[in-house]
Amino acid sequence: MIEKNGSDFKEIVREIENENILLPDFQREFKWKDEDMQKDIVCSVLSRMPIGSILLLKSKASEYACKKIGSKLDAEVSDSNKEISFLLDGQQRLTVLANVFSNVIFEQTNKLSDLISQQGLKRRFFLRIPKWTNIKNENDLFGIQNFSFSIQNPDSEDPNFLTGDIKPYIECIGFTANDGKPYNPNVCLSTDLDTFCLSNDNGYLIPLFLLCPTGDNANLIGDRFEIIVEDVAKKIKDEITLAYKSLKNNEEEKLFLKLFFDDSKVKKIIDDSSILNVELDSKCRSWGRNLKLYLNTCISQARLNQILVTETNRSRAIDIYENLNKGGISLSTFDLIMAKVGKESTQNFYKRLVSNIKAPKQYNLSVLPDKMLNIVSNYINNKGYNASVYIGAYNEDRNEISPKYTEAFLNVASLCANNKNFDFNQAKNDHMKRDCILNLDSAYINNECEKICIALDRAFFFFQTRCGIRAINEINYSLMLTLVATVFMNNEWFNDKKVHDLLESWYWCSVFSGEFDRDQNPQTIKCLKQITNYLFGKNPNLKWLDDLRDSVLNANNFSDKDLLLMEKTEYDRIPKAPLRHFICQYFLSKTYTDMFDENIVISVFSDVSKKLEAHHIVPLGSQKKVGENTEKLRGDDTNICNSPLNFVYITKDSNTTISSDSLPDYARKITNQSKSDLKIPSEFSASNLEEYIKADKNDNERSDFVKKFLSNRFDALQGDIKSHAKSLIM
Incomplete structure (x- = not known):
């Protein structure tokens, strides 16, 4: 409700x-x-x-x-x-x-x-009422000049001023713990506050903090507010009386009195000056009463x-x-869960997660591929290694845990809480939906917190060592993180190289077949059941993975060859952006030599890893017309050079080094080893590029030249991924 x-x-x-x-x-x-x-x-x-x-x-x-x-x-x-x-x-x-x-x-x-904030809350706010003698220099919002508050029925009548008009009349005064000021909340409320409010040089102050009386002194607070407003009204009356007494003749007195009274009252006061005090007293009470009523109505309404x-x-x-x-x-499901778990433990749950993320970790390096083993061993020995920290699960500068981390944390908790003993045959899509997660037992989350954090760290270890993932936001399908972490809640499975091999095969087959491109929830549940049933020996058949492998770079309108070669643009179909990164990450996972320096090995753990940039193998300039800007081509998703097949990660320094090279000179710098590692076809050579330039090709011919090169790279890449995925589960 x-x-x-x-x-x-x-x-x-x-x-x-x-x-x-x-x-x-x-x-x-x-x-x-x-x-x-x-x-x-x-x-x-x-x-x-x-x-x-x-x-x-x-x-x-x-x-x-x-x-x-x-x-x-x-x-x-x-x-x-x-x-x-x-x-x-x-x-x-x-x-x-x-x-x-x-x-x-x-x-x-x-x-x-x-x-919660001393800087923001050690303040007192006042409404400043201008003095009558200064009102000509100010905006008369409160009827000071004629001593008549203009709003008579505040319950139904809005003021004729706006927020910008009243802002100059809001006074903010700070205080410190023991300064003894009469407005300090640590000081007993007394007439000293009245004296302070009435002695301000720029006007009279109404303490706004007295408008909502609370506590044992509520009546005293209410009385103090009433008295201060009444005293302000009396001060204005005194100013008016004093000004009247200074007038020198009847004409001045008449003009003066017409500010406050109609002609009949003006005549009576001129005839009998004692009436002025009575009439001003009446105005004083009326003005004070109406101001109090207005301020109270502002608060109550x-x-x-x-x-x-x-x-x-x-x-x-x-x-x-x-x-x-x-x-x-954004308020998240995690926010509510965090507040629930707070009832189970005196330890702050957010700080607990941060502590778990940053805690030293142990990894079984025997689960790594041979090529990655030495790299990770050296990294751990030289720099220490924490997969969660390295991948950016927590931002130290902003004291912020990645939303992908907290989402996966809750998904893993819910899947495991609702499917005991790693039997996920009864797992449902709903187990990763908000309603189910919000109903999780807070004691379960409290007790399993460290285990889930360890499982997530293991998943990050997997994504970095097997999938070419450098940062948490590079996990394009976030529920894949949930699936891997859920599997790795099982210690035995995490320490089994064959399980890592199976997950890697599943990962590459999934990302290049579009398995997770839509309906991630049901795909995750389906894959979780298939993987865990296989690991438990309930279904030793991997036909489902073979079928998935058949769709690698062959999923219609997701990763098929015609789409990646920009053959479907007339139907408004272009490759999705993640494919570019999947291809780059695939090569990064296998490690390769730098395109221009055989002495540099590129991997997730290389010193230059975080500075790698997606680079066009065939430069955009090869498609540029006379007078055309490469930035325009960069934003053209239909241009053949922007196909995912034309990308690889290189260092920023390398990008700068070759930025001004001619096409043939650029091609000469690409090492033979990197051509082999990165599946760069032999057609992309200096001699071919020199002929290409001399021929002065038209638009279609230039595009066909690049398509031929990328078509060959597609064939080599597709074969390599399928072969690699197959070898992992043999």
Whole structure:
């Protein structure tokens, strides 16, 4: 069930005070620290503008670890069955609003260091009311000049000013823990605050933090607010009275009095000056009363829309969040799971994952191919090696775990929780869907956390040593990570070279046949069943893999030869971008000598690995017309030179070295060893290119020249992949 309603902000503050609204422990930082940003939302409230939505999830207190709003402190709810509104979206705005218009955040923290952000929350906001003597130099939003507040019915009447108009009248004043200032929350509320508010040189200050009284001193806070507004009104009256007394004649007095009264009252006051004090007293009370009423109405009718979602609609809550925050930080299934697991352990779950990712790892190198064994051994000995760190599962600078990692973590947890003893014959697509994952037992995730992290690290080890993957985002089909990690939850399988061989064969056959190009969920479940049944000996037949191998570079409209040679562009069919990387990664997995230096071996673990760039073997310049820009060709997906067959990884330095070479000179630099390693046909030679240039080919002939070369490379590549995939399972 989902409820939508407006809100009385004072009621929301009371809910925060009573710890009925809490923040699940999502590791979300408080980011609205900028004073100007905070002023903007204050202006929206005080000009009666909408201020957005908050998304609340109703659930039992026992469901999620949580914190108090605005605080680092964990909330401890005595009744675990109590229904709580967990704040999923709106943390930033609700924290700011609660801090600006009440004391509730400070009352719930033992000391200022407990605040979620000292920089952003050690502030007090005031509404500055200009002095009457200065009003001609300012925008008179509050009816100071004629001492008449223009809004008489704030329940139904909006102001005639906008947020930008009121912003100059919002004062923000910081404080430190022990500065003794009368507005400091650590200082007892007293008339010292009144004195401070009335003695400001630029006007009178209304403390906005008194608008929502909370705590044991709620009545005192309310009284203080009333008195300060009334005293501001009296100060304005005193300014007007003093100005009137300084006038020199009746004409000046009449003009002056017409600012405040109609002609009949002006005449009475001129005839009897004692009436002025009575009339100004009346205006004073009216102005103060209307200002208080307006400010209270701004708060009680703050246009903050509440969306309340029940526990049974948790997955829908995430969709709502994502729709509210298009382009922003996305609430994920992992966020909710992380808050659930927080109830099982005092150790912060996010930090626990980071610790697991960074922890030293042990690898059984006997599972590696011979060519990779020495490379990885040297890397481990010289630099230490952690597959998760190397692949970028965690970004240290941003303190951010890759979303691909957390997605795979939850998928593996759900698959294993719902299919005990690695028997995945009953596995379902739903086991990797949000509803199923959100219902996982938090104790299971807590207990299996380290095992799942180890399984993911093993999967990264596999992808780096077998599949030419350098970074986590290069795993194009993310559910392949889930599948491999799920298999490697089994220690015996991880330590068996034949299992690695099987998975590698499956991987290359899958990516080059388009097996995972659509419907990843059902494909993952199907492949998981086939692989684990084979490993358990339940189905020793690998015909399914043989069939998959037959489709390598032969899947219609995905990897068939005509498509890769750009023969289908007239039907608006062009190769998909991942194929380019699959081809480059295939060669990287097998290692090869640098195209231009036989002394450099290119692999995932080479020093230049992270700087490798996808390079056109046949340069774009070979297809360039007179006056045409290569950048234009680079963006033309139908150009034959942009076929996936025309790419290989080379170093940035190598790319720079050959950038100005003529075609024949470029071809001469390509080493024979790299031609063999990279399946570069012998037709791509300096002599052929010299003839090609001399012949001054037309557009079609230039394209045909490249197609002939790429056709030969296709044949060699297809044969090599199929042969390699077959040899792995023999």
